[in-house]
Amino acid sequence: MVLSAQFTIPLLGVETEPATIALVALGFLALRRVFRFLKGSRSAYFPKVYTAFQPFALPGLLFPTTAWTTGLDWHWVRREQTYALNETVNVVPVLSGIPGLWTSNMDIGRQIAAGGHRSSFIKPESASGAFLSWGMNLAASDGAMWRKHRRVVGPAFGIDLYKLVWAQTVQTYREMIGVEGWKDKDTVDIPVIQRITLKLAFILISTCGFGFTSTWATPPKAADGGMPIQEALKLVADTHLISLVVPKWLMHLPIPSVRKTRIARERMAKFMQQQVSERKADVAAAVEGNTRADAFTMLVKANQDESGKYQLDDQEVAGNVFLFMFAGHETTAHSLAGTLGFMAIHEEIQDEIVEQILSVVGPDRDPEFDDYSKLDKVLAIFYEAARMFPAGHALIREAIEDTVLTIPNPVGEEGSKTIPIPKGTQVTVDMVGVQYNPRYFEDPHVYKPSRWYGLPTDSELFTAFSVGPRACIGRRFATVEATCFLALLLRDWKVQPILRNGESKEAWGARVMDAHIVLTLGVKDIPVRLVRRKCT
Ligand code: HEM
Ligand SMILES: *[C@@H]1O[C@H](CO)[C@@H](O)[C@H](O)[C@H]1NC(C)=O
Numbered sequence: 067m068v069l070s071a072q073f074t075i076p077l078l079g080v081e082t083e084p085a086t087i088a089l090v091a092l093g094f095l096a097l098r099r100v101f102r103f104l105k106g107s108r109s110a111y112f113p114k115v116y117t118a119f120q121p122f123a124l125p126g127l128l129f130p131t132t133a134w135t136t137g138l139d140w141h142w143v144r145r146e147q148t149y150a151l152n153e154t155v156n157v158v159p160v161l162s163g164i165p166g167l168w169t170s171n172m173d174i175g176r177q178i179a180a181g182g183h184r185s186s187f188i189k190p191e192s193a194s195g196a197f198l199s200w201g202m203n204l205a206a207s208d209g210a211m212w213r214k215h216r217r218v219v220g221p222a223f224g225i226d227l228y229k230l231v232w233a234q235t236v237q238t239y240r241e242m243i244g245v246e247g248w249k250d251k252d253t254v255d256i257p258v259i260q261r262i263t264l265k266l267a268f269i270l271i272s273t274c275g276f277g278f279t280s281t282w283a284t285p286p287k288a289a290d291g292g293m294p295i296q297e298a299l300k301l302v303a304d305t306h307l308i309s310l311v312v313p314k315w316l317m318h319l320p321i322p323s324v325r326k327t328r329i330a331r332e333r334m335a336k337f338m339q340q341q342v343s344e345r346k347a348d349v350a351a352a353v354e355g356n357t358r359a360d361a362f363t364m365l366v367k368a369n370q371d372e373s374g375k376y377q378l379d380d381q382e383v384a385g386n387v388f389l390f391m392f393a394g395h396e397t398t399a400h401s402l403a404g405t406l407g408f409m410a411i412h413e414e415i416q417d418e419i420v421e422q423i424l425s426v427v428g429p430d431r432d433p434e435f436d437d438y439s440k441l442d443k444v445l446a447i448f449y450e451a452a453r454m455f456p457a458g459h460a461l462i463r464e465a466i467e468d469t470v471l472t473i474p475n476p477v478g479e480e481g482s483k484t485i486p487i488p489k490g491t492q493v494t495v496d497m498v499g500v501q502y503n504p505r506y507f508e509d510p511h512v513y514k515p516s517r518w519y520g521l522p523t524d525s526e527l528f529t530a531f532s533v534g535p536r537a538c539i540g541r542r543f544a545t546v547e548a549t550c551f552l553a554l555l556l557r558d559w560k561v562q563p564i565l566r567n568g569e570s571k572e573a574w575g576a577r578v579m580d581a582h583i584v585l586t587l588g589v590k591d592i593p594v595r596l597v598r599r600k601c602t
Contacts, residue, residue: 102164111473111485112167113151120163122462122494123192139583141168141460141496149499154473166492170499172506172529173474178493179461180534181212186469190492193462201385204539205393215386216539218368218376222275222361223539228546231274232435235550238269241282254596255564259406260588263399268296270547271394276362276387278341286337293333295391301330303392304584338384342366361390390540392585397457398544400588404451404579405552407592408513410563411575415515416556419443420599423557433553439523441549444556446518448548452530454513456497459587461532465491477505498587500529559596 118135119126131137131144136157141148148155153171169175178187188208204215242262248254256262265285272278272286272295280286286295305327317328345366348358365386368378378386409416422443427433433441468489474482487493502510507517521527523545531538538544555561563574582590 099161112154112156114156114158115148115151115168117157117159118161120159120166121157122460123163126159126163139581141498142581142583142587145498145502149503153476153499153503153505164492166494167487168494168496168499170496170503171474172495172500172503172533174471174493175461175495175500175529176533177471178463179495179532179536181536182534186465186467186487187463187493188466190462190464200388201381201383203382203385203389205389206385212536214376215378215382218378219361219364219386219390219539222359222364223543226359227274228438228542229435231270231543231546232433232438232550234270234273235266235547236432236554238266238282239551239554242266245282248596252598254559255593256596257564257593258591259594260399260403260591263402263406264300264395265296266551267395267399267402267547268299270398271391271543274543275360275390275394276341277345277358277360293330295333295337298330298333298337299388299391301327302334303396305330334388335384338387341387342369342380342383346370362387394540394543396586396588397540398547400455400457400586401448401452401544402548402551403592404455404589405448405548406555406561406594407575407579407589408451408454409447409556409561410592410594411571411579412513413560415447415513416561419447419515419552420556423553427553427557429557433550435546437553438546438549441553442518442520442523443515444549444552445523445545446515446521448545448552449518449521449528449530450513450515453501453507453528455581455587455589456501456530457586457588458530458532458538459497459583461495461497463493463495465489465493497530498581555596558599560599562595562597564593564595 115136117126117140119129121127121136121140122138126135127138129135129137131140137143148168149170154167154169154174156165157168158165178185189206191206202211202215204212204219207215242265243249246254265282269280269282269285272280278286317324317331341362345362346369349363349366349370365378365383368376369380369383371377409419422441423433426437426440465487466489469487470484471487471493472482473485501507504510518528524541526533531541531544563571563578565571565574569577578590578592580590581587
């Protein structure tokens, strides 16, 4: 058969030229666009922010944020302007995508993101896609499916785990000092502090969450060696958004970066299979009630549960392994790196923190788990960094039915208004917006850990882990690890910025302490110098 201009396609019983079909299709797309645009513009309740493309969808996420479009980091870049209009805005894409509400009000955030039995809002699949390709999991699921997943892993998150996290953090800190060769040094320059914090957090989730053997000298590897798992995981996560949209065969092209990504995916998959089958054997061999209780064992047990109610299939186990390995370390590592960046700028705060560490723990002994609740100022420097650089930066939800939102009146006015939200509306809780909202924080642009001093460790006044039943399951895991690590590090070392020629601390802060968003939000590469504290 020869393809030519005469080639025709039967449409509605009439022979039609391809060009006509293309025109009809284009016309249809244009109409749909106009319809969506008008639908978005119609809502009269909130100020509109016009943009070329929808922020977290293709092609919008490929463009940097500029005056005409909203990229992946638009809520960071425009954090000073957007919510001056209203605490909630309607982001209306002109060329591609659907309109959606973005809010910086946590009372609204609670209504849409906290979960609970009667919620009219779910996590749309488009928002969880990043983790779904490995299998359904706790973070991506909703309703009964979510309850099942949370029921399975929930029991792993108890006091025994946190004690283990504390002890493992002390051990890992000691290994780090030894392996990095810092024992006999008085100053150490670290060009990118994230290298340290990512490794720490990865070892912690691997050992405490999964029971994998892992040390500073030998991080987890697949049995056949090759690319370390931490690197594979990072590559897979960083390239995830792209790999969702390109056709499968592209992944087999002989381009070095594509090949590396493919190897990383294969390595992750193999690692998961291997670990799952080893643990299955462990669980089978163990006497009833005498097995480990880490999150991974819980998942494998649920996989083998014959009674069915809380059973997870192989895909779901893999989905959760990938989720926990990733969510359990990038977030914590970014927040820790941010904390150290702020310490480098604020010497006076650092001194105040060290005073508390010395008065609670003293100069020599290892910090103990019982010290955790007394080190509230140490936790506060971590909280305040996570407020200003929230790793979980956007909670995306969609109304599954016609519903309403209760909108608090502006600051200074009592009461609230009720506003109808039609089925299908996307509402995003902007954690950057919330945590820079002057309604909740005086001088939100100032790093001021003292706002958190004395706060009970699980208070919902701190919102970076979200709130309610759907809040972060790893909150205590992260805060216990961070408090212990910071207590050890700051007691031994003074953290200083590595300045460029003639650069002031303030200029360093302005240059370095800026957000970088891939899946999670973190601070750009932070160069710091550790100087041994002589007094201890
Ligand atoms: C500073 C560190 C962390 C921050 C800022 C953070 C933030 C968040 C936020 C905001 C959510 C809610 C997402 C949403 O509702 O759309 C969340 C959920 C979650 N986090 Fe974290 N997280 C951190 C550490 C961890 C750790 C250490 C783990 C695992 C050990 C973890 C595992 C999870 C999981 C599994 C969920 C989903 C929970 C559910 O949907 O039931 N996170 N996290
Ligand atoms: C924001 O919009 C809501 C809904 O229209 C309105 O009730 C509220 O007063 C507005 N807030 C401000 C600060 O303008």
